[in-house]
Amino acid sequence: MFNKNKKIERGISVLVNRRPNKIEGNLEIEEISNLVNSVGGEIVESLIFNIPNKRPFLGKGQLQKIQRLVKSSNSDFVVFSESLNLRNILSIEKYVTCKVIDRTKLILDLFSQNARTAESKIQVERAQLSYTLPRLTRMWTHLSRQAGGIGVRGPGETQLESDKRQIRKRISVLDKKLTNIEKLGVERRKSRKNLIKVALVGYTNAGKSTFMNLATSAGVLSEDRLFSTLDSTSKIFKILNQKILLSDTVGFIKNLPPSLVASFRSTLSELNEADLIWHVVDSSREDIQSQIQVTNQILEDLNVSNKEKWYLFNKVDLVKDDSILKIIKGDNVHYMSAKTKYGLSQIFDNLEKWIMNRREKIRVFVPFDRDDLFKIIHAECYILDQELKNDGMVYTIVISENLLSYFKNYVLALEKR
Template identity: 90%
Template sequence: MFNKNKKIERGISVLVNRRPNKLEGSVEIEEISNLVSSVGGEVVESLIFNIPNKRPFLGKGQLQKIQRLAKSSDCDFVVFSESLNLRNILNIEKYVTCKVIDRTKLILDLFSQNARTAESKIQVERAQLSYTLPRLTRMWTHLSRQAGGIGVRGPGETQLESDKRQIRKRISILDKKLKNIEKLGVERRKSRKNLIKVALVGYTNAGKSTFMNLATSAGVLSEDRLFSTLDSTSKIFKILNQKVLLSDTVGFIKNLPPSLIASFRSTLSELNEADLIWHVVDSSRDDIESQIQVTNQILEDLNVSNKEKWYLFNKVDLVRDDLMLKFTESENVYCMSAKTKFGLSQIFDDLQKWIMKKLKKIRIFVPFDRDDLFKIIHAEGYILDQKLKNDGMVYTIIIPENLLNYFKQYVLALEKK
């Protein structure tokens, strides 16, 4: 959309505010400006129109106001804070000569810039084609005016139908590729079924990737811009000698295009496998409650809202203590700063306690000739106590429940922790 090798394109943003709220309006204007900045453009002016849901999109007077501002600002584009249908776009283009971009197009272009793996590139292309298909008519308006003769179609209509067929065919091919990738993902997840799985979720730019890097030294791309991480990245670390798989997922955003959610379902399937979800919240923003609501709604849409969840309020070094009180008085809520490392030790101490509850504490006798059991104990158990005997070792250990069968004939006591 924006060519970063040329001069920075300048434009105006338009917010159609369906539920007039001064704070919400200013936050949305800031968010759309940040989205534009992330793809290499610059918002120089903004307009806010308070329009009730029952009214049409924009009236003639409002469109003329956009027209005047676009002309006086000598802008290259007009970007809207909500998704536009074909009728909206065609109507707006009667008044402005520059590019008309809606929220969905902007997010798709940003995702396209940040897609790095084959899977995410396929997912983004599929979402872009799904967005383009119903809007193709706009691209062929000039040709459709060349009417065909009696019983003969005009060239625009013929080309339009051909293009639609090509796009549908390409979407079908991409769907098959995604299914194959998903099959590989299922096999990969089967191999990790005995691991403890924790997934990071949250609004875009909340600090998930920075936290991931600190927790695991995973080397995940972490930048102070929107959607710098698109691909699900996983890293294993150990607590109580138990392997914990921590996964970083794509950031969420208000009004995330449905086509994107559909395309990224295979990436977001990490959430289905998670034993615990860590919801990272940017506590430095004014719209904390909206962030949380958006993320929770997407989790509900993905049918994973019933998973156990901890809230990690990040960037508390940028916030006054009293502002955090109403959010942090509940259970499973943590204040932290991925930048200063404040609060991280408490999170991982509590994770250790949480893991302890999922393990079994046993007292066993292991004969010296059972090398296989010694290997399991040292590889996957956590030794609390050990005593040397003449013919073997007596251990008090904690281990995953699925390993109990290996030791059943040697158990001296199965204890409650």
């Protein structure tokens, strides 16, 4: 839609506000503006229309107002804050002469620009085709009119059906590719079964990637742009000699297109395997509560809301009113700044305690001829104490339950933690 190599396209944002609220309305306009900026465009004017739920869409006078602003601002496009169906689009195009796009199309375009791996490119293409299919009719309206007449199948109708059939065929091909990718993902996750898996989630631009870079030195792309990180990235770091697999997932956003959630289900499958979810929150946002609700709702839709979850309130260095940080209370709440590194040591101290509480403390005797057990202890266990004997070593270690079977014949004492 936008080409960053050409001149910056100027546009108007239109918010159809079903629940009039000045603060929320302004924040939605700001979010649309940020989305447009992220794809290389610029919002020069904004309009907010407060419309009751019972009314389907904008009226003639409101559409004419948009067109007058398009002309006076010399705009290249109009972007709507909500998803538009075919009827909405046709109504708008009767009055508005420039390019008309909606929130969903805008997000899809941004995802397309930021897709870097083969998997994410397939996922985005599938979502784009799912979006295009029900809106394809408008491209052939002029042809179907020419076809006219009862019992006459015009060229417009034939072309439309052909295009729809090709899109469905392509979606089927992409689905097969995603299924194969998902199978590979299952095998990859099997190889990681002995790791503790932590997944980062949160509203887009909350600071997940910056936090991940600090935690793992992963070098994940981190920019002050919406959806700068699109591909799921996983890196390993160690605490108490325990390998932790930390995964950074795609950021969420209000009214995330269902086609995107469906297409990215394989990427988001990292959440299904997670032992712990870290929900990163941008504390500096006025709509912080709304962003938390959006993320939690998507987690519920993905059937992972029952996972153990910590809230990491990021960017506390930018918070002007501390009361905003009291909206969620409990031991699972942490305050931090990925920029200044404030609070990070506390998070990892608590992660150590969390790991210890999930492990078992045992005292084992390991004969000198059991090199395999020595390797497991030094590579995957946390050694609390060790004592040299004539024919082997006695260790007091913290160990994960799945490794206990290796030591069943050598355990001197077992203490549940």
